[in-house]
Amino acid sequence: MIDLKSVNYDRVLRRYDIQMEARETPEDIAAKMVPQDPVLKKIAEDVVFMRYKNVQDDVTAALGTFSPEEIIDKGLVKGMDVVSELYGRGIYYLPHVMVAADAMDRGVKLCESKMTGAREMKGKVVMHVAEGDPHDIGKNIAAVLLKSNGFNVIDMGRDVAVEDVVQTVESEKPQLVTGTALMTTTMSAFPKVADRLQEKGINIPFICAGGAVNRAYVESYPMGVFAEKAAQGPALANKAAEGWDWRKLRENWDKLTGGA
């Protein structure tokens, strides 16, 4: 093998990832964002630091002082807000988000079991992977992020027929429907879904994403709103839940997603 000792690698590549490594720690950022109350702080930190084995005990203890709704909104969700911040800054990786979301979910389920009525959610989302397509990792990430942001997710799974999507949207009446596909010839199910929904008089935003999917294609059929990454889902869903229609989402897409 050739001797590499004389290579000045600064002339070959630059490790921007190492250069941009954040100096702040998760602890530094959590300290600025978690609630002051010691009971709620502990719950939020269970989420931030992924102490999923502790979260149920800490939530049970807190239920003596706080209502289930307060524990969710001021403890668990605040913890997840910190996790989102850490992920956004590139300090946490996606697996941190997934495990933290698991921890939050455990706490939320316990709180919900103590509530008299149903928990108020931001909105409902029907999610699916296009017919003939078995690739669902992107949809699964998006589902976790949407649930963590307070959405009720109806996950239809993968390889879902057009008619099944239409029927589910008809019966569940969500504020938003999503579709993902990896391949050029499976993403062609999206305009069919859009057409069939419009025939039924349904005109909600239809967020489409996936490997071969692009913005121009998605905006070539009614209702379609492109998402480049799963992490863009909550921003788009929040606006849909506020009542923005698909045209307004398209018009403000760059601002909502940070550009293509």
Place this chain on the structure above:
Amino acid sequence: MALKRYTKMEYGSPDEMVFGEAKYPVSYGLGQTVGAGMVIPEVNFAPRPGAEKNPETLRREYVDYITKDVLDRAITLGFPAVQLENEHVFQMVNDPEKFEKPVVAGQKELMQKYHDEYGIALSIRHTIADPRLAEEGLRPGMDKKHSYPEKTIEAFEVAAANGADLLSVETMGGKEVADYAILHQDIRGWLFGIGYLGSLDMEWIWPQIVEIAKKNKVRAGGDTNCAGANTSMFMAGGYLDKDIPRTFSAVTRAIASARTLVAWEAGATGPDKDCGYEGPIVKAIAGKPCAQEGKGAQCAHADLMGNLIAQVCDLWSNESVEYHPEFGGSSVQCWLGNIGYEAALMNTAKQLKQDKLLRDLYMATDRYRSPESFILAYDNAYKIGQAIAENGNDIYLRAKLPA
């Protein structure tokens, strides 16, 4: 069918490995030989959305537009040998007689015409789609809803009988656990999903593919862990991405190598699939030719080893590109030009006996670009191969120890 496990390395040292040469070259197609002193460009493509509307629109897209464009450009640029790869779309596996057969037959008919007229060496790899769903069942008789396991095998039969030269697949076995493992950075889950379950699934499907190939006098090429290790690698991404750690991705690649090897243990001859970045590892073990993709596949994705991964390839690929117009012709023509000229550089280096220098230059540019490129540098790939071969008879240990 008994599998021939690899328990020793076919190459005596890393330095014996170089692009365009394999211990066991393979001949097939219309005058094509792979791994015998030449690197051959392998161009891959995807039809435009809507082309799958009916069997005739799909045939026209693949044969009259894509294949004709590829062959015209190959002659225009004077390439002596080209391989096409058709990664089948879902419709072709879901209804092979209607959608797959006319495409496979039409492509081969056109290739024969160019081969006869110009003498260009041509071959086509048909990569059958694997739509099997773990939740419905991965074996015949289990998926009552779609019959995907049965359709997958049928699609191999149809391809082999109607014009395929080389059969490949990107199998999905183990993905049912691996996706979860990636998202939770759970290396034990990955080892179980890809290293163990994935290898078992390969042991089921590959003897059947080899049998179909033998029956039809074509070649069974090989597999890739595209569905697993590439998911991991692309999520790890580049320097602006922080979805999963690149070190984790590198370890998933090492484990995936043991799974990919199973196809060759079942009797497949190579070349394996271009998107199997584990190619240098399995080639070091088995000595069969491998296809790779890197800087010539920027149409499909970015990776952190665009040059390095060419170091020991036998076919050089563009991964895939959607058929559409570019300034320089259609997309398949432009990307064939890209990979064809790179292959010409490699083949010139071979003729001038500078191939090992060029191999090392490829390797040196990306060796430190990422953990995954570092472990795939041919000297390190060889060491991973040794860890697999030393435990070759135990599919669990041989997946675990390289990690």
